Amino acid sequence: MSEGKIKVSIDGILVEVEPGTTIMNAARQIGGDVVPPAMCYYSSLEGSGGKCRTCLVKVSKGSEKDPRPMPKLVASCRTGVMDGMEVQNITSPEVLEARKGIVEFLLINHPLDCPVCDQAGECDLQNLSYKHGIEETRYNFDRRTFEKIDIGDKIKLHMTRCILCYRCVMVADQLTDKRVHGVLGRGDVSEISTYISNAVDNDFSGNMIDVCPVGALTDRTFRFKNRVWFTKPVEAHRDCPTCSGKVTLWYKGEEVLRVTGRKDEFGELEEFICNDCRFDKKATSDWVIDGPRSVKNTSVISSNHYELPAPPPVIKENLKLQTENKKQLERAEKLK
Amino acid sequence: MTRQLLLEHINVPGINTFEVYRRMGGYSAVEKAIKTMGPEGVLEEVKTSGLRGRGGAGFPTGMKWSFLAKPEGVPRYLVCNADESEPGTFKDRYLMTYIPHLLIEGMIVSSFALGAHTSYIYVRGEMMQQIRILEQAIAEAKANGFLGKNILGSGYDLEVYVHPGAGAYICGEETALLESLEGKRGNPRIKPPFPAVSGLYNCPTVVNNVETIAATVSIINDGGAEYAKIGIGRSTGTKLISAGGNLNKPGVYEIELGLPVEEFIYSDEYCGGIANGKQLKAVVAGGSSVPILPANLILKTIEGAPRLMSYESLAEGGFVSGTMLGSGGFIAFDEDQCIVRNTWNFTRFYHHESCGQCSPCREGTGWMEKVLFSIENGQGRSSDMDLLVNVAKNIEGNTICPLGDAAAWPVASAIRHFRDEFEWHVNNPVESQSRNYGLANYAIMANS
Numbered sequence: 148m149s150e151g152k153i154k155v156s157i158d159g160i161l162v163e164v165e166p167g168t169t170i171m172n173a174a175r176q177i178g179g180d181v182v183p184p185a186m187c188y189y190s191s192l193e194g195s196g197g198k199c200r201t202c203l204v205k206v207s208k209g210s211e212k213d214p215r216p217m218p219k220l221v222a223s224c225r226t227g228v229m230d231g232m233e234v235q236n237i238t239s240p241e242v243l244e245a246r247k248g249i250v251e252f253l254l255i256n257h258p259l260d261c262p263v264c265d266q267a268g269e270c271d272l273q274n275l276s277y278k279h280g281i282e283e284t285r286y287n288f289d290r291r292t293f294e295k296i297d298i299g300d301k302i303k304l305h306m307t308r309c310i311l312c313y314r315c316v317m318v319a320d321q322l323t324d325k326r327v328h329g330v331l332g333r334g335d336v337s338e339i340s341t342y343i344s345n346a347v348d349n350d351f352s353g354n355m356i357d358v359c360p361v362g363a364l365t366d367r368t369f370r371f372k373n374r375v376w377f378t379k380p381v382e383a384h385r386d387c388p389t390c391s392g393k394v395t396l397w398y399k400g401e402e403v404l405r406v407t408g409r410k411d412e413f414g415e416l417e418e419f420i421c422n423d424c425r426f427d428k429k430a431t432s433d434w435v436i437d438g439p440r441s442v443k444n445t446s447v448i449s450s451n452h453y454e455l456p457a458p459p460p461v462i463k464e465n466l467k468l469q470t471e472n473k474k475q476l477e478r479a480e481k482l483k
Numbered sequence: 484m485t486r487q488l489l490l491e492h493i494n495v496p497g498i499n500t501f502e503v504y505r506r507m508g509g510y511s512a513v514e515k516a517i518k519t520m521g522p523e524g525v526l527e528e529v530k531t532s533g534l535r536g537r538g539g540a541g542f543p544t545g546m547k548w549s550f551l552a553k554p555e556g557v558p559r560y561l562v563c564n565a566d567e568s569e570p571g572t573f574k575d576r577y578l579m580t581y582i583p584h585l586l587i588e589g590m591i592v593s594s595f596a597l598g599a600h601t602s603y604i605y606v607r608g609e610m611m612q613q614i615r616i617l618e619q620a621i622a623e624a625k626a627n628g629f630l631g632k633n634i635l636g637s638g639y640d641l642e643v644y645v646h647p648g649a650g651a652y653i654c655g656e657e658t659a660l661l662e663s664l665e666g667k668r669g670n671p672r673i674k675p676p677f678p679a680v681s682g683l684y685n686c687p688t689v690v691n692n693v694e695t696i697a698a699t700v701s702i703i704n705d706g707g708a709e710y711a712k713i714g715i716g717r718s719t720g721t722k723l724i725s726a727g728g729n730l731n732k733p734g735v736y737e738i739e740l741g742l743p744v745e746e747f748i749y750s751d752e753y754c755g756g757i758a759n760g761k762q763l764k765a766v767v768a769g770g771s772s773v774p775i776l777p778a779n780l781i782l783k784t785i786e787g788a789p790r791l792m793s794y795e796s797l798a799e800g801g802f803v804s805g806t807m808l809g810s811g812g813f814i815a816f817d818e819d820q821c822i823v824r825n826t827w828n829f830t831r832f833y834h835h836e837s838c839g840q841c842s843p844c845r846e847g848t849g850w851m852e853k854v855l856f857s858i859e860n861g862q863g864r865s866s867d868m869d870l871l872v873n874v875a876k877n878i879e880g881n882t883i884c885p886l887g888d889a890a891a892w893p894v895a896s897a898i899r900h901f902r903d904e905f906e907w908h909v910n911n912p913v914e915s916q917s918r919n920y921g922l923a924n925y926a927i928m929a930n931s
Contacts, residue, residue: 196673197673197841197883198840198841198842198883199841199842200841200842200843200881200882201842203881219880219881220880220881222673222883225673227675245877245881248843248873248874248876248877248881249842249843249877249881251877252842252843252845252846252847252850252877253842253846255846255850256846256849285870286850288850288853310842311839311840311842311845313840330668330839332839333651333836333837333838333839334834334835334836334837334838334839334845334848334849335834335837335839335845335846335848335849336839337838337839337845
């Protein structure tokens with residue numbers, strides 16, 4: 148055993164971590180399927196997590212010293228590991244059952260308007276419900292709705308889709324000065340809002356869009372322009388005086404439709420970027436291209452990233468086939 | 484007659500003033516604690532007494548106090564939870580209204596034991612009268628040298644402040660209370676860390692119920708061993724019960740723990756039986772959040788032993804056939820009460836009071852309310868009972884604070900014990916709008 152490290156087993160896989168690590172981060176060191184889903188936890192935001200309850204896991208052995216299991220399921224993002232702890236995530240039916248229940252709770256008041264939502268295709272809630280949700284709803288009452296509001300000229304707040312993860316409030320609290328938005332109201336009618344519809348005007352406010360796990364906060368410069376899976380993500384950077392300048396450009400043809408921060412495999416931003424980079428630099432000439440972004444082949448975004456197949460040589464010699472092929476190409480272009 | 488420790492002098496005229504309270508032997512616990520016992524001595528007496536938290540959870544107070552971290556140079560706080568908001572519970576308000584100096588005396592003794600120099604009484608915002616009474620009592624105690632700098636010449640300083648809340652139920656949860664006290668939105672904190680390590684302003688804090696703090700006074704006066712003789716088993720001492728509902732004599736009663744429930748309901752010394760000569764149908768024994776029990780199970784356990792008013796006896800049978808003492812909000816229902824309507828009413832309360840921080844409670848409480856509302860109004864479906872049980876199960880234990888459990892238990896237990904009444908509502912949508920189901924069918928329940 149290495150110096151100062153403690154041993155934890157998650158779903159039977161042993162990992163050595165620093166003392167003070169949470170179960171979630173220990174699982175992320177292992178990676179793969181044993182990582183609990185996180186809708187509200189965001190490693191770079193202090194105090195985040197513990198709210199959505201999707202990351203609940205079972206601690207079947209508390210520690211080497213005190214081997215009693217914990218009486219309830221615990222939020223893995225906010226529970227520290229102990230030496231000798233044994234955690235069950237996907238191996239515990241109890242956890243999977245609870246998670247299914249949580250996903251159902253998150254969805255009963257969600258509008259499920261994915262077909263018109265800009266977040267579709269890169270939505271954490273969509274991915275979560277595909278993986279853990281049940282196929283049909285047992286909820287047959289009106290869903291709660293809110294008016295859409297503009298917070299500033301760049302961000303649209305669609306509160307109906309919100310799952311109250313508090314991430315955007317924490318971004319505003321910890322990244323920017325003078326927070327003007329927060330949670331108003333209580334219970335299932337509480338909402339993220341700005342006080343007397345103040346505009347959110349701050350250099351880093353755009354990061355609220357990136358941390359939002361659902362389509363509640365969307366980029367007004369990108370709204371309804373395209374589906375994310377028709378755009379191609381390309382890594383790029385620029386020499387930005389305010390932020391790191393490392394971004395992902397989302398191309399449609401030659402045009403940059405939007406700019407976001409770079410997300411890691413857990414859907415978290417590697418670095419926060421400034422509004423200047425996000426909203427105003429939308430020409431290829433503003434950027435130095437680093438290369439295509441790798442997208443998991445399970446993601447819907449990867450579906451359109453292949454070059455159109457080149458016509459086989461035989462077509463080149465046959466005029467009729469050539470025209471026919473051209474028509475097909477044009478149609479394919481249009482669809483794209 | 485039961486031994487009265489808290490309400491002994493409640494009928495003395497003018498007991499709410501310092502002079503009369505002092506004449507009746509008040510503030511002798513402060514003198515005894517500060518002059519002869521020292522903080523360690525007080526803690527030992529409270530440990531010996533076996534006193535358990537009177538706010539609902541029943542955690543041993545002495546143990547809670549001994550968990551308090553004591554780092555050098557960091558202040559420690561005692562916070563009194565007077566945000567009494569559990570439906571059916573009104574004992575703390577009674578205590579604060581009629582005998583406020585008992586709480587102040589308890590605050591001084593407890594703060595002294597914990598080494599706190601600043602203590603807060605967090606009072607529910609609606610209780611303006613009690614806030615004024617407590618402030619008056621604090622001013623009187625201060626004028627007589629029992630509060631402020633150098634209490635009784637011992638060198639011990641203590642300030643007690645009254646802090647009004649804004650009336651949210653969730654602020655009765657200890658960490659939400661601390662958030663509210665700090666001036667923030669009253670959302671419960673995620674534990675650990677527990678308040679004993681990092682509580683108010685990130686300093687070690689003990690949060691105790693009004694009745695718990697008041698009970699320390701007689702523990703100091705008579706000694707912990709004497710206190711432990713009252714009661715039964717690990718439920719020591721006396722407890723205030725707020726009896727409400729269809730009883731002949733509703734009100735606040737001080738009982739010795741271990742009193743049979745049957746005696747409490749039917750004897751003339753206490754509630755005097757069910758009002759208007761009706762029959763008992765069901766009882767919520769400890770405030771709205773504990774499981775509801777039908778009459779046969781509240782009077783006797785499933786084994787047939789008489790049910791006693793104590794932490795252990797009420798909990799016997801677990802959640803299948805038992806309940807909890809909770810905060811002592813004893814609500815009796817007679818044969819004319821509708822369990823469906825009552826359950827809907829409780830759920831409506833929890834829906835309204837959910838803080839909205841974590842998803843199971845935020846979404847689940849509203850869902851249960853809507854389903855129960857449709858059953859109550861004749862639009863229920865036969866699958867709704869299983870749905871409710873499942874939703875309650877998904878909420879229970881998966882939330883940040885116990886509000887989720889508190890919302891789930893009444894629903895789950897009502898369906899467990901009164902399923903036939905729910906089914907009757909669903910199957911007779913028209914009839915259920917004009918009359919009540921009547922007495923529960925106890926025979927079916929005993930077999931299930």
